[in-house]
Amino acid sequence: MTTQNRDDRAEWLQGSSVRCEVVTQGDQAPWRLVLLGAPGVGKGTQADLLHQRLGACHLSTGDVFRAAASRRECELSPAMRAATEYMRRGALVPDSTVWEMVRERSGCLRCNGGFILDGFPRTLAQAESLKQLMENEGLTLTAVVNYDLPTSEIVARLSGRRTCEKCRTVFHVTERPPKVEGYCDRCGGGLFQREDDRPESIQVRLEAYDRSTAPLIDFYGSLGLLTSVDASGAPDEICARTLNGLKSRHAI
Numbered sequence: 001m002t003t004q005n006r007d008d009r010a011e012w013l014q015g016s017s018v019r020c021e022v023v024t025q026g027d028q029a030p031w032r033l034v035l036l037g038a039p040g041v042g043k044g045t046q047a048d049l050l051h052q053r054l055g056a057c058h059l060s061t062g063d064v065f066r067a068a069a070s071r072r073e074c075e076l077s078p079a080m081r082a083a084t085e086y087m088r089r090g091a092l093v094p095d096s097t098v099w100e101m102v103r104e105r106s107g108c109l110r111c112n113g114g115f116i117l118d119g120f121p122r123t124l125a126q127a128e129s130l131k132q133l134m135e136n137e138g139l140t141l142t143a144v145v146n147y148d149l150p151t152s153e154i155v156a157r158l159s160g161r162r163t164c165e166k167c168r169t170v171f172h173v174t175e176r177p178p179k180v181e182g183y184c185d186r187c188g189g190g191l192f193q194r195e196d197d198r199p200e201s202i203q204v205r206l207e208a209y210d211r212s213t214a215p216l217i218d219f220y221g222s223l224g225l226l227t228s229v230d231a232s233g234a235p236d237e238i239c240a241r242t243l244n245g246l247k248s249r250h251a252i
């Protein structure tokens with residue numbers, strides 16, 4: 001039986017007080033993937049496509065912080081309020097806040113539907129915490145996919161990116177334009193430019209990536225989990241490359 005995973009993500013996006021409707025039964029071992037790569041390389045788009053192909057849920061820490069940022073100030077804990085400020089500037093949220101947020105949602109990591117982590121881990125400390133939690137739970141990562149793209153292309157992708165305010169589908173003004181300008185093809189929601197996709201924040205995010213996240217390539221390389229994928233070209237081509245790279249690690 002294949003996994004009927006609707007990528008409901010309610011539990012991940014809203015916290016453990018909510019139950020998601022993912023159906024988790026399947027006779028195959030679940031996919032448990034981490035996607036690495038600089039901001040703008042297309043991890044979110046690939047996570048959505050991989051979810052459609054592999055069934056595992058797309059879990060983005062950035063989506064959780066963005067969902068928090070759209071709530072009223074008084075509903076947020078002081079740590080979450082501070083996190084949304086870091087995000088607006090393009091800086092990384094402190095490890096302790098990120099880990100607290102992920103730990104509260106660790107049910108999603110244990111879920112038999114599997115997961116595709118997008119934007120987490122982003123520092124060595126986060127990677128160590130994830131490794132420890134998974135070891136304690138008797139879980140293993142299937143693979144870590146690292147998406148490669150030259151910096152000039154990354155900047156062009158980030159500055160043209162537009163996101164649906166309702167369903168979070170990502171478009172690009174020239175590379176992946178919506179059928180009707182300003183509106184989502186999938187649900188008709190309005191498209192907006194993320195605050196952290198403005199030029200001054202892009203610079204901060206790329207520096208944070210080089211300093212804090214790039215070392216994870218060696219970390220997962222030495223654990224034998226790394227698969228590198230060229231992230232140039234159309235989303236479907238990149239997805240096909242990814243699936244090809246993953247073939248040897250799991251039955252597809």
Ligand code: AMP
Nearest residue numbers: 061062086087091092093098119120122
């Ligand atoms: P993303 O959508 O993954 O680009 O994340 C948007 C923003 O959320 C980042 O620029 C950070 O401010 C914050 N963020 C998301 N995930 C993490 C993480 N694992 N560690 C630190 N900050 C994060």
